[in-house]
Amino acid sequence: MSALKDSDREVYEIILSESNRQNNFLELIASENFTSQSVMEATGSVLTNKYAEGYPGKRYYGGCVHVDEVENLAIERAKKLFNAEYANVQPHSGSSANMGVYLAFLNPGDTILGLDLSHGGHLTHGSKVSFSGQIYNSVTFHVDKNTGLVDFDNLKKIAQEYKPKMIICGASAYPRTIEFEKFRDIADSVGAFLLGDICHNSGIIAAKKHPSPFPFCHVVSTSTHKSLRGPRGGIILLGKDYENPFKIVAPKSGRIKMMSELIDGAVMPGIQGGPLMHVIAGKAVAFKEALSDNFKNYIQSVLDNAKAFEKNFKDLGYNLVSGGTDTHLVLLDLQNKNISGKQAELALDEAGITVNKNMVPFDPRSPFITSGIRIGTPALTTRGMGFDEIKEITKMIDLVINNFDNEKVISSVKNNVQELCNQFPLNL
Ligand SMILES: *Cc1c(COP(=O)(O)O)cnc(C)c1O
Numbered sequence: 272m273s274a275l276k277d278s279d280r281e282v283y284e285i286i287l288s289e290s291n292r293q294n295n296f297l298e299l300i301a302s303e304n305f306t307s308q309s310v311m312e313a314t315g316s317v318l319t320n321k322y323a324e325g326y327p328g329k330r331y332y333g334g335c336v337h338v339d340e341v342e343n344l345a346i347e348r349a350k351k352l353f354n355a356e357y358a359n360v361q362p363h364s365g366s367s368a369n370m371g372v373y374l375a376f377l378n379p380g381d382t383i384l385g386l387d388l389s390h391g392g393h394l395t396h397g398s399k400v401s402f403s404g405q406i407y408n409s410v411t412f413h414v415d416k417n418t419g420l421v422d423f424d425n426l427k428k429i430a431q432e433y434k435p436k437m438i439i440c441g442a443s444a445y446p447r448t449i450e451f452e453k454f455r456d457i458a459d460s461v462g463a464f465l466l467g468d469i470c471h472n473s474g475i476i477a478a479k480k481h482p483s484p485f486p487f488c489h490v491v492s493t494s495t496h497k498s499l500r501g502p503r504g505g506i507i508l509l510g511k512d513y514e515n516p517f518k519i520v521a522p523k524s525g526r527i528k529m530m531s532e533l534i535d536g537a538v539m540p541g542i543q544g545g546p547l548m549h550v551i552a553g554k555a556v557a558f559k560e561a562l563s564d565n566f567k568n569y570i571q572s573v574l575d576n577a578k579a580f581e582k583n584f585k586d587l588g589y590n591l592v593s594g595g596t597d598t599h600l601v602l603l604d605l606q607n608k609n610i611s612g613k614q615a616e617l618a619l620d621e622a623g624i625t626v627n628k629n630m631v632p633f634d635p636r637s638p639f640i641t642s643g644i645r646i647g648t649p650a651l652t653t654r655g656m657g658f659d660e661i662k663e664i665t666k667m668i669d670l671v672i673n674n675f676d677n678e679k680v681i682s683s684v685k686n687n688v689q690e691l692c693n694q695f696p697l698n699l
Contacts, residue, residue: 301647
């Protein structure tokens with residue numbers, strides 16, 4: 272960063288501080304990760320200079336020969352990684368990918384059905400503060416109070432009552448396997464269309480350690496920066512349904528449009544202008560990495576580490592939503608621990624441990640306070656941490672939670688965090 276250091280000291284110093292923070296804190300936010308040096312080089316490259324509205328071979332601008340090459344590479348690798356027949360790699364984020372899907376297949380006012388935000392769903396699954404709950408008529412299903420698992424009876428009842436045009440499966444804070452097949456059965460029973468939003472699990476799915484959304488989901492969206500460990504961005508995928516006419520007739524020609532055409536048109540020009548070609552190059556690099564055996568081993572460690580958290584926290588008397596995890600995250604319900612999610616997040620942050628407060632199902636507290644915290648393993652695992660470190664980190668979290676207003680305890684934990692981080696440098 273020598274040019275930046277000379278030209279803009281303020282931004283340079285901020286980036287340096289953030290780099291130090293990433294090095295010296297334990298990153299347990301389930302949606303975060305550390306992408307590779309190669310991904311960062313591609314993302315920081317000259318490709319940021321190029322306008323390329325349109326798609327490979329069909330651009331609105333000249334000079335697109337090389338960005339066409341890189342976008343085609345990203346598309347081919349994404350298809351291979353997820354066994355998909357079609358990929359659109361242009362969405363700027365997971366939310367944009369969802370917005371593209373909605374614009375492609377829904378009309379304003381159509382009914383959509385997604386998992387309640389406070390039960391693990393995402394803002395874009397119909398929350399009233401998001402476009403998804405404002406443009407569309409959103410209704411929600413929930414998890415079972417006793418098991419913490421998706422309540423398929425409730426889902427079926429709501430689906431039959433509201434006859435949604437689209438059902439969304441996938442979540443941001445759901446520690447268990449997404450049962451795509453069961454969702455598809457219910458979608459079929461009411462003639463709904465099924466979107467699999469695999470933002471959180473995409474790395475686990477890519478490594479074939481979580482069931483594939485295909486052939487059950489009609490369309491799949493994901494971000495690329497979570498367990499998949501790529502640059503910040505999104506993609507949309509179609510399986511064998513990609514050639515199906517979605518019974519939308521082009522006004523002029525009277526031709527029936529394919530699902531893939533609808534998605535292409537919805538992403539650009541529907542919701543976006545020029546694609547971020549530097550980020551698309553970063554996605555291509557990340558997809559190649561994710562196709563390797565190394566990545567499979569990495570994801571296995573992510574899952575093993577989450578299981579280790581599950582066991583350690585249970586041994587210490589913690590309640591876990593759904594009783595445990597099948598994925599990269601655990602959700603601690605702190606209602607028996609005399610501390611809110613917000614207090615836990617703040618105290619842990621002071622101790623150098625980064626987590627996020629999170630609603631637990633049927634939470635009596637507000638989303639700003641909450642009764643839980645969400646803990647994920649993708650970032651720590653990328654750093655190389657394993658069983659021994661997870662054990663030590665569990666003890667540190669427990670100590671902070673039990674002594675959240677004790678400065679002395681918190682600063683001694685902070686010292687231990689620093690020692691642990693020094694043993695696993697990030698080399699940022
Ligand atoms: C993270 C997430 C998103 C949104 O991704 P952004 O890149 O933050 O816009 C959408 N859906 C789910 C389920 C997510 O977890």
